[in-house]
Amino acid sequence: MRVGIFFGGQSREREISFAGGRTVYDNLNKSLFEPVLFFIDSLGQIIELNWQYVYKGTIRDFYPPVSLLPPSPHHFQVYIESLAAEDHNLALSAASHVGRKVSPEELPTLIDFAFLALHGPFGEDGNIQGLLEWYNIPYSGSGILPSAIGVNKVVQKDLLEKNDFPTPAYELLNRDSWLKEANKKAVFDSLKSKLKLPLVIKAPNQGSTIGVSIIDKDSVEDFVDGMNRAFFIEEIDLSWWAALPDEEKRKELIKLTDIREGIGLPVMMEGEWISHPEKLWVKLDQLASARKDTIQLTSQHAEETVLVEAFIKGREFSCIVIENDNGAPMALPPTEIRKIKDLFDYRSKYLPGISRKITPIELPDGDIQRIRKQCERLFTALHCQVYARIDGFYTEDGGIFLNDPNTTSGMLPSSFFFHQAAEIGLNPSQFLTYIIRTSLAARIKTGKMIHQMKGLLKKLDTEIQLLAVSEVKKINVGVIMGGFSSERHISVESGRNIFEKLASSTKYHPVPIFLTGNEENHELYLLPVNIMLKDNADDIREKLHAAASKNEHPVIGQIKSEAGTITSTYAPGTILKYKRINYEDLSGLVDAVFIALHGRPGEDGAVQVELEKLGIPYNGSGVDSSRITINKYETNELLMKHGISVANHTLVYKEEYLAHPAKTIAELEKSFTYPLIAKPADDGCSSAVKKIRNQQELCAFAEMMFRDTPEFLPAQQKVLKLKDNEEFPQKSYFLLEDLIDSNGATHFLEITGGMLTSINDNGDRVYELFEPSETLATGDVLSLEEKFLAGEGQNITPARFGKTPEENKRVSEKVRKDLEKVAEILNIEGYARIDAFVRIYEDGKVETIIIEINSLPGMTPATCIFHQSAINGYKPYEFIDAILTYGMLRQKLIA
Template sequence: MLKVGIIFGGPSREREISFAGGRTVYDNLNKSLFEPVPIFVDSLGNFILLNWEFIYKGTIRDFYPPVSALPASAHGFQIYLESFGKLSEEEQDRIISQVGKKVEPKDFANLFEFAFLTLHGPAGEDGSIQGLLEWYGIPYSGSGILSSAIGVSKTIQKELMRAAGFATPKTTTISRDQWFATDYKGDLISKVIHQIGLPFVVKAPNQGSSIGVSVVTENDMQHIVGAINRSFFIQEITGGEWQKYTEEQKVRFITSLTDIREGIGLPCLPLSEDGQASLSDIIYHPEELYIYLEKVAQQGGKAILANLNGEEEVLIEGFLPGKEFSCIVIQGEDGQPIALPPTQIIKGGNVFDYRSKYLPGMSRKVTPIDVPDNHLEVIRKECCRLFKALHFNVYARIDGFINSLGEVFLNDPNTTSGMLPSSFFFHQAAEIGMNPSQFLTYIIRTSLVERTKAGKNSTFLKSKLKSLDNAISALHSSEIQKTRVGVIMGGFSSERHISVESGRNIYEKLASSGKYDPLPVFLTGTEQQHELYVMPINIMLKDNADDIKEKILSGGKKHPIIQQIGQEAKSITEKYVGKAIEYPYSISYHELADAVDEVFIALHGRPGEDGAVQGELEKVGLPYNGSGVESSQTTINKYETNKILRSHGISVANHDVVYQADWEKDAEGVVKRLESQFSYPIIAKPADDGCSSAVKKIDSREELIAFAQMMFRPTLAFLQGPSQILELKASEEFPQKSWFLVEELISRKGAKHFLEITGGLLTKLNQAGELEYEVFEPSEALASGEILSLEEKFLAGEGQNITPARFSKDQEAQKYISQQVRATLQKTAEILHVEGYARIDAFVRIFDDNRAETIIIEVNSLPGMTPATCIFHQTAINGYKPYQFIDAILEYGRQRSSVTQ
């Protein structure tokens, strides 16, 4: 078994995507072939052998720096390690020791035999880590030093591409010195417009993931200055602008400004009007920045702030009209490049920025790009030609545009791709039938082959290669009987996209195990008639549930170019894939019982959490995860759940129900009734669906009426007036219902400490066949807005969850309060007959005597199981890796089924 060091995190602005990508690789490496070793790189460049439980945190800041090491922050700002300022080596070691063990590069060979790189941007894609690994004789994934250095510099890329005869847009650069030396920036901008024309794109030349990129469409001086400053990672704000902000707006401004993805980040420096700065004025912490801006405002001045490691020049290039695409190019068995089917990027805005790349709903991916077949071939040939011209190895991601004439403009080739489960990297590999685990095996083996060509340590590398080849061959010839698990995902609720994220994660965890053989199943149809479809891997990895449904219902017909690529890559797929599902097909519950041994329901909302699917599975004798029919029918109904819990002495929010029939009969009367019971603000949400969709804080009568109008609207389309009042985004999910719940906004009410928590649990049957509960340490949920969003709950890099929840700074008090909270969560589960596993959301009031009052908000019988969900943070404390937790869930389903049969 090959020990694979997964190197992730790093100092770049893309460290969160690198962290999430590292987790994906850690989870998806085939456990029969590889032993993953997590090597986290912090923002100061320390290499840390990370304790495995921290891999499953949603963001780096959820665990590093550790909560216990954080300096006091009056405004509760979350920080990275660089915000500590200058730390001694001893201080760094003390912080590191709380999450793992610091290791030196000279020790790498004692820890792992191969390095899988998921680092991004400077220090990750620029050849530096590759050079370090070569120095110490460690083979690594992807391209070598030279091609990596080329791949990270947009300026050098353009020069080499022009020299090789590639079509490129007009380009120019502006140095930082030029920008600040110009008395009137309008003259410099006029020259740029004359040279490049409008529209044009402004880029930070050494960043990835479209960080620091803006599109300029009009000759608007203020907008252009802002775009160029953004690429230099400079922010200007006057004292007058700062003073106009409310306290909440100031905090949000600082949070946005210090965001490494979208703002200038920290540490930063105040600049003079001519761009000069003093290193003695470095601002490290968001609180320091807040104080500085307060001082600037008092003096009536202006702040010019620049990141300490900002760009020294910006790249400006002509805007390329046409369809945007991204293409993964891989190295074939013969060493020649093969372009996978290019994906069209349909954006919500002008630029495919960081959020568009990595957050569902911000953009769409269409594979292959919708152009004539001959244009598709032109894209693929040009991508392969560039792969060879820039001396890339193993794989690369190449972006570009194609216009209506079929002219291809390649743009920003990358030697490392994002490795989230639905990224281009896995999305396009799935089109030739490779699941993530198989594709990663291919990357490792091909990288080993490539490293042998360098003439360094080649005997050792060939030995490792031979061992790996033998293990891969044995894998396909193995006759080990695996447990077949149908993973049902999708559905038709407002949480169908999160369901797909959960289902894919379950599938991938099981697919990389040696115990299970998962079968991906998509559910659609209606509440009256469920339709089940077995789907191939390429369809499962489509963008979202709607794309999957569309592809399934069209029969999953493969584009001729994808069929052609499949033939080109046949030598690869034959080696790594073996037998695979090629096309989707319909399957009944009865047929499913013949195809699998048990089922993992990864659905959220209705159907899934309402007992409907559970009932169908019981009819055909299939074991399944989670609660039974009766309990599921209860917990999906928030109103009924609250009523039952209140009758058993559990604290819940005061609530009422609004029915569509009553509203249509007398809306004014309904509003007056609610206003007599509650004071604004209140919470309005669906009463019989999953969590977070259409949950809104209602501050006025106008908003309450708008919420009801949206909930009871006659068609799926949003109503313009009400959606504007509620500030709904175009991509937001807002279901149509015949009733909804209104409840009081839970508040502190005299408690010394008040927080929102989410707690997970697992059930087991003891030897006597009795139900036992294991209630995990709850997580503290931190919302960026007024309500915790769906994305913050489940998507990597989007939420802040502190696990365990911070009930008290005193350890004894923390333990005492946690016991009270977990006792209430367990009692709640027992009252509602929850089985298998669950997530319970609540608010906690903590009083002076450390008495804790836990107010239950909702019970989720099928919690989200996305890679970043906090239930995995909680189970890690109890020693469960995600796969082990999933295995325990499935084991309980089998036990329950054997007892009831």
């Protein structure tokens, strides 16, 4: 069956849709389905996308193409609508650079079924569903009516009340009235009187986390900010703008033009449409030089009405409801959302480690069942089909408030959609098969093209049955994820991605393994799929430790029983019990291991030592090479001896600093000038890397790094601007480096370069250096999220080394040659990622300054190494296969 995956789209949630489409593409069972990628751009064009681009980190990394973008001295990335505002025809031509533009009438000749991974307006509001029905193409999820209801929070309110669902009191505010109202305090006072504080402000036609604010203080300023946020209005104090340094102006414009947390572009400002951040910067500077008042910016896509609700104090949950094999609604185990702050916003929902997901919600069994029944009842009341995600609150007095039903759920690997399906034993691939099969059955009920639909359904059922009884001998690969470093959450993302890629192959059978413990004692656990898909490493560890003393939750057991025919059909033989193992046990379970750990252990050679004792093949570099590259100081020293450019550097030790802090700082200031870079010397690539501007920040960094307890030191946290959930390890020493700058070069950029090794017919190691990526940080340094998580980083692959193809090729070859020399010096094997700065001087000289080496680079779906390997023709699975093949061949040669 040819399955068209529709993703991207025109809404403010297009980045999550893009990442979700990639998840669907990777997890569709290739024995049953042939995936076809349809990227919907923000102009509404349907583009049959070349597969290489689905592995980009963000939409803006590839679209619009770099070649079509206007110059941007401050390195802003924009969406295609910014280009269209200047030259509509040029914007329309962008499609041909990344694939082929498809007209709707072509779709029936290209696909048999449409899988919808679109969010918000134009995606889950009935628009695309109506288009597909017009062309008789069956699609996933709910039909036109429930989709239209599901995206409109105002209509939902009416239906909830009419179907006797409790709902908080609310008021609607009109845009024109809000803009004309001079006395905003009077509006606030009126709402406080009617609804009481806190107030919840919502943009009624957006996704569940867009344009939402909670006003919990008696503050008119906060209220006005929240209302403007929901109307997608931004007010800028020109005096404040004028006082900002350029670095801060750039950060502010990046936030302002972010479609998720800002208002996006184009914006209307004083009767003029502005489509690019550079033009907005210039315009604001001009106005700020002449005036000192406040100006207002309005988004092109904005709300006409805003919903203000009374705040519900309670425990927040989310529940996926699916149709069972008889077509009746069945709620999966509801998940409690535990947040650092009241608002479950975009970052909390989609970035690991920021919020916690507890499944099932920790309530008495009877109350969990009440939540399930209410969710099933709402599913029916809204005429939903196939599946829906229903959010709600459980209050202290036992009340259940349901709100914001979504007919399309987020589809990242750890989203509620997959997270709850795993509790009944379905991995992502199996759950997607079930959704497609159930969607076909739902479309038959419409009475349109029923013979065609029934034929597709019969064929799919036959193939599912054949798949269940077929047996193919596969290579068992243990995928080790987790760890106890500050990058443990990213490691879980990497491990899950490796698992998914191998699970959909015909060659490998992945076995998920979770590692926790400490340096002296590695605890290994064989992971069932339901635990593997918990939100982050800490959730997995806690679940495993708790499972040792608990039996299966009775509600989970009941839901498994209710779903028995589903799991027996789609996931025969699934194991849902964890098991504690050791390295010797591992040798009897697997033929090879893929280490998806970052930092310590993993990149330090500790796991490799244990695997080598047992002769288990593994990915990546050997023990000695790993022990060097994990230590940034030793790596720098070794590279310097071989004539490789690195930053001036030194180590700062806890004992010396605590004994004589002033003296230590004074000595450092003799050798280094601010700003400089401070980071752990022996941890992952982005943990606690900070740009240090002055003595106060250097002291704060040292005191945070050398603290005795895991809790942050409040004063130092404030100085370093650390988020509450940010990873900042405790160490006995750290690395201090000069800040690398352009040093007079005409072109200066930060890059990251991946590589792959193979063994030729003579038994020699051969390096394949990929085209490096140009990395753009939104802050001082690249964060973990920017490097590894979908929708966060700004990367351009290949890097823009020169203005002409010839110059690009010349510089790229020189840089890759430098990176290869580094790999040879450090005896890197398998694959790696090397981060560096590149200076290109007017006379053509190219200088590569090495930052650090990652012997087990991140393998999350959005990471740069997949963009780079794609240029060389490797799909992610093929790249992973090459890495494993090298590891297994190396072990044979050693043996």
